[in-house]
Amino acid sequence: MSHSTILDYLDNPSPRTLGRSPLEWLDRMLKPTVVRVAGRDRSRTRAMATLLHGNEPSGLFALHRWLLEQHTPEVNMLFLIGGVFPAKIPPTFSRRQLPGGRDLNRCFKEPFEGEEGRIAEAMLAELHNAQPECLLDVHNTSGTGPAFAVTITNDAAHQALASLYTERLIMTDLRLGALMEYSEQEVPTVTIECGGAQDEHAHQLAYEGLVRYTSGADVLSLEKAEWDVVVLRNPIRVELAPEATIEYRLEPSGRADITLPPDIEHRNFGTVAPGEPLGWVGEKGLGVLTAIGHNRTENVEKVLRVKNGQIYPAQAIKTFMITTNPLIAKSDCLFYAVKASGEPIF
Known part of the structure; x- marks a missing residue:
């Protein structure tokens, strides 16, 4: 099955394409969506996934705002918007996954079964094709609370990525089939939990972190971080x-x-x-x-x-x-x- 039957594609979208609000944009989406934005340096790509859970909108809100502002990123950007179907079920952004469906962020491993498995497999193929230098997966926490990052690898590159958003980094060896496990492809990958889905501060953090992620010449060197990262193992x-x-x-x-x-x-x-x-x-x-x-x-x-x-x-x-x-x-x-x-x- 062609990935184009599973995913939709937007290249350098104009504000007209995006609608005036994230809700209007979501309303226009017919399936999980890939957004590609050309950067100043065309030789490198960074990737970001978001809305893997349909009730965690901060990353989508941040991306919509960033795209409307028509930023030119430092490098090419690949954005993957996963949970479009559950997010669209009324009331909007209330469902983590489809009724009777699987958690998309448990499907990034073989066998890629069911609709969620096919979406995960298609998203992994996009990453494989783009060969990004790093990957962020932006979420909201399931409750209110401070932001934190999660990784399966604790080194300077992962700490540097986390520090774009937060000073708290959780390192886990537990494997659940999450997109974060893309780290095992030798691509620094960090999950960002921005805070509560209803929290305006979480939406703002997601936006500010995205600006830092897309505008930095080097986001993988810790010496440029603004704070010390506290690692919980x-x-x-x-x-x-x-x-x-x-x-x-x-x-x-x-x-x-x-x-x-x-x-x-x-x-x-x-x-x-x-x-x-x-x-x-x-x-x-x-x-x-x-x-x-x-x-x-x-x-x-x-x-x-x-x-x-x-x-x-x-x-x-x-x-x-x-x-x-x-x-x-x-x-x-x-x-x-x-x-x-x-x-x-x-």
């Missing part, structure tokens, strides 16, 4: 069992396996001491949770403990990617955690 991923129930309440109703307070997102990137309660468990206790390390071992008791029905950290931990969206908590994960020092929990 190999977080543990705490997941909810498929059949488990979760509620967000100030106190447990007794009906859910896990209850978390509605303001739990304030814990993102904060340190939680062993004496600070995180929430409550039901009759099944911690049995409804799994804690998966990068080596796929489960060690939930090294992360959490229960006392009198309340959940506490088993040791001082730093948590992030906490969400108050029960659908994401169940389909993706509850949160990630490292030791308070930023080191992995073993």
